[in-house]
Amino acid sequence: MSWTDPRGDIEALLPQLRQIRRDIHKHPELGFEEIRTQALCRAWLEARGYAPRVCAETGLIADLDPEARGPVIALRADLDCLPMHEPTDIAHRSVHPGKAHKCGHDGHTAILLGVADLLARYRGEVGGNVRLLFQPAEEGVRGGGATSLPGATGATKMSMPPSLMSMRGAPATIERMISAPNMRW
Numbered sequence: 570m571s572w573t574d575p576r577g578d579i580e581a582l583l584p585q586l587r588q589i590r591r592d593i594h595k596h597p598e599l600g601f602e603e604i605r606t607q608a609l610c611r612a613w614l615e616a617r618g619y620a621p622r623v624c625a626e627t628g629l630i631a632d633l634d635p636e637a638r639g640p641v642i643a644l645r646a647d648l649d650c651l652p653m654h655e656p657t658d659i660a661h662r663s664v665h666p667g668k669a670h671k672c673g674h675d676g677h678t679a680i681l682l683g684v685a686d687l688l689a690r691y692r693g694e695v696g697g698n699v700r701l702l703f704q705p706a707e708e709g710v711r712g713g714g715a716t717s718l719p720g721a722t723g724a725t726k727m728s729m730p731p732s733l734m735s736m737r738g739a740p741a742t743i744e745r746m747i748s749a750p751n752m753r754w
């Protein structure tokens with residue numbers, strides 16, 4: 570397992586990520602109410618050496634290497650659910666009536682946590698900072714969490730297109746992870 574071929578790392582992470590995705594799915598939270606999801610992400614990040622800070626009320630920002638000079642790559646995931654019912658009988662269906670992850674944000678968040686883990690393992694080999702953005706309220710509550718992100722994250726100083734990348738434009742290793750066939754869960 571290595572930074573240039575992390576397939577073994579990814580494979581080993583998948584059961585945990587699947588569990589997290591289902592846990593978030595089961596406990597959906599609307600925009601700016603993502604307290605539980607935020608705590609889950611914070612604990613995961615801290616356990617891997619990040620020092621996440623709160624942004625936009627219920628969001629988080631975590632830098633892989635805050636001291637690094639040069640370009641910064643930002644990766645973003647969204648935390649909130651939709652105000653919808655989930656009439657399914659899956660084991661991890663929503664336990665909150667009228668709230669459900671129907672837009673995939675549970676998957677986005679789990680993927681970014683997986684990327685955070687992988688980056689932390691190979692921190693010394695990345696050669697720059699990667700800023701992880703866990704954005705609240707993507708679905709537009711009170712104007713949406715994205716409106717508070719640029720100021721809170723210093724995004725204007727990042728060498729990136731004006732619109733923050735979601736999961737595109739990542740280094741090849743991360744892209745490989747995101748597009749791994751087993752990530753379809």
Ligand SMILES: [Zn+2]
Pocket residue numbers: 647672673674707708
């Ligand atoms: Zn969405």
